[in-house]
Amino acid sequence: DGGITQSPKYLFRKEGQNVTLSCEQNLNHDAMYWYRQDPGQGLRLIYYSQIVNDFQKGDIAEGYSVSREKKESFPLTVTSAQKNPTAFYLCASTDLWGQPQHFGDGTRLSIL
């Protein structure tokens, strides 16, 4: 079955450490997204990519970085510059404009 796979499901970060969250899709979608979800704040867009080797900052990109070297993969790195990384991170993808986004099951990141 086609879908989006996020890994790991749970991740712990030490002080000063960079961590990378994986997002892989086999839906052949062009566009991919990373969201951060905090209680009561809905979904906030971190980065998005509409095509391979291109990506744009979302509303809260500071302290995060991404790459899009392959169509199916859009990893997110949470850098040590992100001082409050504890959140639920969601990856999504879509193909045609106006079509719904498909979501992975998220990665929950906590600080040790």
Add this chain to the structure above:
Amino acid sequence: AQSVAQPEDQVNVAEGNPLTVKCTYSVSGNPYLFWYVQYPNRGLQFLLKYITGDNLVKGSYGFEAEFNKSQTSFHLKKPSALVSDSALYFCAVRDDAGNNRKLIWGLGTSLAVNP
């Protein structure tokens, strides 16, 4: 500015009763509207969308939504609520600013269906 509002943080209904989760929007062009549901520690699941056509849109799990252009609303409804409908519901609208395929999200409404 384009925006989506879900005016209720939480909605409580009894099982078997009809439910409504409210959403209002503000966009510059024609709205593309979506409803999603999220269960605990899971990703969002698409329920239904409105792009054009009939104002009453039918979606997954018996949900439907009514598009009202004059009131700029897109309320989610279900005739008879189930305990298993208890979840977090999000309304979203397409961002018309440029060709960027982004969605603007509401803050979510927590639905509790009581047995």
